[in-house]
Amino acid sequence: MRFLIALVSALLLPFGAAFAQDYPSRTITMLVPFAAGGPTDTIARLTAAGMAKSLGQQVIVENATGAGGTIGTTRAARAQPDGYTLLIHHVGISTAATLYRNLSYDTKTAFAPIGLVTNAPMTIIARPDFPAATLKELVAYAQQQGDKLTYANAGLGAASHLCGMLFMTAIQKQLTTVPYKGNGPIMNDLLGKQIDLTCDQATNTTGPITAKQVKAYAITTKERLKSLPDLPTADEAGLKGFELGVWHGIYAPKGTPPAVVQKLTAALQTALKDPALIARFNDINTEPVPQDKATPEALGTMLTSEIDRWAPIIKAAGQYAD
Secondary structure (H helix, E strand, C coil): CHHHHHHHEEEEEEECCCCHHHHHHHHEEEEECCCCCCHHHHHHHHHHHHHHHHHHCCEEEEEEECHHHHHHHHHHHHCCCCCCCEECCCCCHHHHHHHHHCCCCCCCCCCEEEEEEEEEEEEEEEECCCCCCCCCHHHHHHHHHHHCCEEEECCCCCHHHHHHHHHHHCCCCCCCCCCCCCHHHHHHHHHCCCCCEEEEEEEHHHHHHHHHCEEEEEEEECEEECCCCCCEEECCCCCCCCCCCEEEEEEEEEECCCHHHHHHHHHHHHCCHHHHHHHHHHCCCCCCHHHCCCCCHHHHHHHHHHHHHHHHHCCCCCCCCC
């Protein structure tokens, strides 16, 4: 049996090498499991355009939305492993592994990672008249008030939902969670003083923070944001170990030939070095990952570690999407 497997593998090697040599010979589709116009969609379109230059073929972005991103992810997992269907997803791909208890795929094994793309910071913000002036004061006030305070999120599995769970776990206090159908309505109600707190990507909050329309307490990544240099990191502001970045990665279906994965990774790395792409990323308050992170190994490690990180937090909260 081992001899037969080895013989078949040997026979298939020339075919795989020839296929990879000709790849890509037609248009590639990059699936985005979220709506057009959002941060992930924007990152996808910028990255796809950059990769297309190296690959010599068009990389079109298609939005396959629904069920917290699992519909598009399922479609990608079931696609032919030929390099012509890719998936770009954010941190939610790791949390879905626990939030959805009946997924049709195993998140850890369903994909061939291509590489990380970016890690966008989030901000902890409150209504403009919120009494706490600093993050330490916010934590103390939240611990005192508990469920009298309202925390808004954009739905189960959204980055704001994850940030809220992480915050409540860190301060060991449950607030009243108010789910919304998107970040736009959240910001409207925050400005209107209808809710107390939320956590949202800096892409959406830099304007209101700069205009002092909301109170901002911290950035959720390790380093301060260039566009908000006076806003401390959560760790600096006293919430030690609190870190959440909305990282994005690109995946191909499991079984995609290694040589094809290598070509896609090379195209991604080239795209992330493009000054035009870097400038556009800066416009949305993020930046490309270093080259050593834009690799299958780095993304695979990130995915596994994030699944393991979020599983106990989600289970402790008892918040599931199915």
